């Protein structure tokens with residue numbers, strides 16, 4: 348339970364910590380040499396955008412290697428725009444949320460070919476770019492162009508909800524507006540990039556989700572959550588994400604040194620990635636009886652002339668709204684697979700590494 352003083356409709360009156368003081372203390376705390384990251388202090392809008400797109404919903408440690416790889420292969424937005432989508436997907440492989448990769452490539456082509464390579468420099472224009480939401484737009488505007496737009500990400504929600512004792516759920520329209528307005532009122536207009544970097548670093552290194560370092564926190568005297576003993580309850584969300592369970596059986600068809608794969612074209616999160624042909628079933632209990640049925644094999648042009656060599660252990664992947672469980676059937680085709688007129692490709696097994704697969708297949712391939 349939250350103390351009465353934290354009830355959402357009362358929260359504005361509750362803020363008794365001077366917002367100017369918060370900004371001043373935060374900037375005094377900030378040391379740019381802490382938490383060295385290659386995109387920190389970066390002013391090139393293309394590289395700021397690249398880092399922000401790669402880091403969305405990704406841990407910094409994971410995003411780092413992707414950033415370095417993309418930057419090396421595409422030092423400018425023109426080079427990224429000229430790349431094939433398969434190449435972009437391959438470099439992105441393992442990062443998940445593949446629509447971000449497609450949007451990134453779309454935006455690179457738009458800026459390179461329609462804006463003459465000039466990155467937009469107003470918040471309105473930046474916001475109109477495909478795949479750029481309010482957070483990314485504010486980051487680009489403040490870091491690359493020194494425009495006073497506050498970022499609001501998970502770190503910011505956490506820090507502000509705790510310091511100012513705001514229990515309004517962050518996944519509601521009302522909550523989003525309250526946090527956005529508060530964040531915007533706190534930004535230092537003379538150094539917006541420094542302020543934004545400072546609050547993100549503070550959330551990442553001091554006011555962490557679990558076990559924040561309150562003893563070395565510059566706000567430990569003012570922090571409302573600390574006073575009210577509600578640190579572990581903030582920030583608050585109204586609903587839990589429900590994940591749908593899905594069960595896949597991938598057919599890894601081997602014909603000598605060749606393997607059968609296909610490209611996903613349907614509109615979903617794995618669009619334009621490659622995969623082995625698969626069956627989806629309502630539950631995992633999928634047995635030999637079912638697999639003997641011809642329909643199972645006709646899908647991959649095998650017409651039953653196969654020999655099952657191995658069935659893998661289940662592999663798991665957690666997506667935002669789905670929980671995938673997959674097993675991989677390693678199958679030897681005794682005759683040439685009939686793939687004419689299908690979307691299947693027969694490729695050399697050594698070429699598998701040139702194709703981008705969803706994470707769960709990538710993990711199976713090892």
Ligand code: SF4
Nearest residue numbers: 554559561564567570
């Ligand atoms: S006192 Fe603790 S909970 Fe409050 S802002 Fe500082 S680190 Fe976060």
